[in-house]
Amino acid sequence: MVEVWYGIIALMLTLYVVMDGFDLGAGALHLLVAHTNDERRQVLSAIGPYWDANEVWLIAAGGALFVAFPAVLASGLSGFYFALFLVLWCLILRGVAIEFRGHVQNDLWREFWDRGFSAGSILLGIFFGVALGNLLRGVPLESSGWFALTLFTDFSARPPIGILDWYTILVAVFALIALMGHGAAFLAWKTAGAVHERSTRLTWRLYLLIGALWPVLTVVTSIMQPAMWHAFLSRPLAWLLGAGSLAGFSGVFVFTRRGRHLSAFLGSTAFLGGLMLATAVCLFPVMLRSVDNAALSLTAYNASTDARGLQIALYWWAIGFPLAVLYFVVIFRLHRGKATAAGEGEGY
């Protein structure tokens, strides 16, 4: 049962990354791929129907973590207190920017929100990368199960550690580029004209950059966390997911060249999703790694709630999850085809 819930949470967080990832990536590229008001509205129309529902995956995954592993949620959210509020403020800025921009037909108003949307998206990409970096590196857990991290110390990735150090920044750079690649692939699929051309070119270039950084990050992480590397070698499921990720990565190039942009976007989705899930498999059962004493780590086994509580929560999850997937199928079908900027004063 504990394994099932670990899997559920890994799946929901992965869905968050691949779904909200494309609109975060599109936001990070907003000023780059769209220059005129019409082009920018194309970008916003492309992500407009999805961004809010995409963000719900984060809320729902958080809720699932709350039910199944309350000690992990409590320790993690309070330990990263400072960084989390920066994330929340960026989420506010970004959400408001998408929804408010179209309400006033004024160039300054639009420019303000375009910049806010772009800055918020870039910062969120970086913060989520930093968060992943912290999970991989570990945190200074005390025997009480709590920890507190300041934003930075000496950036050395050695105790006393902070949220930002060279390693977590490296992960953040990779995450931002990966999300931008994903966003570019989405825009190449969902837009036409100049935005489509620029996004297609950027997909190619960003994925080349990902190809260069991916091995570096893998090697660095294996050196820092040999246990993760050994877990990878001994778990066939991780190979399978890693292979899926690699296939998706190659697919982006193959399908972008052939002009099959939906397939390229699905390739990008497989790349990100495979990478996330493979990481989760390698980390299992550790959920919150302790930097100095492995015995203090919060794991799926020592941080889970009672088995009966897990059983009960599985009932509503088994109804709610397919429903959520169904809504996504419905909105993707209703908004199929290329996104265009609607008439003045309508749409995003």
Added chain:
Amino acid sequence: MADPVFWHRLQFAFTIVFHYLFPVLTMGLALLIVIMKAIGLARDDLRWDAAARFWIRIFGITFAVGVVTGVPMEFQFGTNWAAFSRYAGSVIGNTLAMEGLFAFFLESSFLSLLIFGEKRLGRRGHFAVAIALFAGSWLSGYFIIATNAFMQRPVGFAVGPGGSLYVADFAAFLLNPWALAQYAHNMISAVVTASFVVASVGAYYALQRVHADQAQIFLRIGTIAGLVSSLLVAFPTGDTQAKLVARYQPVALAAMEGRFTSGGMAELNIIGQPNVQAQRLDNPIRIPGALSFLAYGTFHSNVRGLNEFPEQNWPNNIELLYYAFHLMAGLGTIMIAIMALASLLLWRDRLMHSRKMLWVLMLTFPFPYIAVITGWMTAELGRQPWLIYGLLRTADGASPQVHSGTVLFTLIGFGGIYFVLGVLYLFLVGREIVHGPVMTTIGEPSHG
């Protein structure tokens, strides 16, 4: 520097009050929009479609602010109340996660279709989307109320490994009688809020002598829904809620009423300032026996005063609790009177020309907001000193390793961000109201 728990509480209180100003309107409006669209369809009357379209635009702006201010609420359980989250997260995580899966996905998937999809979906399709948004927002309300109800009256749980709680009886937890009563009271108060807002805009147009058709529609739906809902919010729902408090949180009832000593024929205090040091009410105006009757159904029932409870279990801000409750109840009564008078004039076909009444309707839209906020303050201050009633004290629920300096920083940050957000919201809604509703033929876009 005050104790960190003070700052944790202040931040949560500030962010939840600001947040709730938006969903309280969208939940109520969702119902009124469904009604407007239903009448438009049934009578084939385009004026009602235009009315719905106007309120959908306001709904969209309000909903967006509700979403972005709502996300921090979910996170603050973990960031600021980590000890509480570790202790009871496995229980309240159920309703919080279900809200995401069952309500938020429904709302967020169909929101942009409600706002931009009228042309694409046609009249019936768009009506269906309005119903989906209504269902989503009212479901969302239930999950949050059920979460709060567990904190007010914990049921359906068991103690698991390490002493933390988990859900043992799911039905008992989800159908907590406290949740059902509180839900009815809360959702109807959202309808009161939306009714006052709709009537207020109608009154503004009528006073300005613009958009006469829409002014009439807004005033009609606003006053009728306003009268029905402001009656229901008092009786039976408010009454049921008060009886639950009397039964399960008698010390909270004593503090709400500034009742320091026990006795039968308990009086209901209409006016008076609680003096906690001297344990009395200054210059009170009271109705003898009314509190006994309202709490227990007979005039002679004994209503226990604060003197019967150990001081460590008294709500720790008796004065504020007393004023919050009295503001809510007083405004509730005034709102019934306003809507009754307006309905009478509407029935006699004189509302559109009664400028005095229109002025009142235009200016009183803040009343339901104040009543809703003070109502929630009554619930939450009355729950003190407990975070989960009888199980966990608020002082023991905060994040142990987050200090005052950190919380104050984020509180100041929220202050600045929410100020700007509030100004932007008023600016955008003001523009929509000035711009006014637009009549179009079926399926035409809404806004020129």
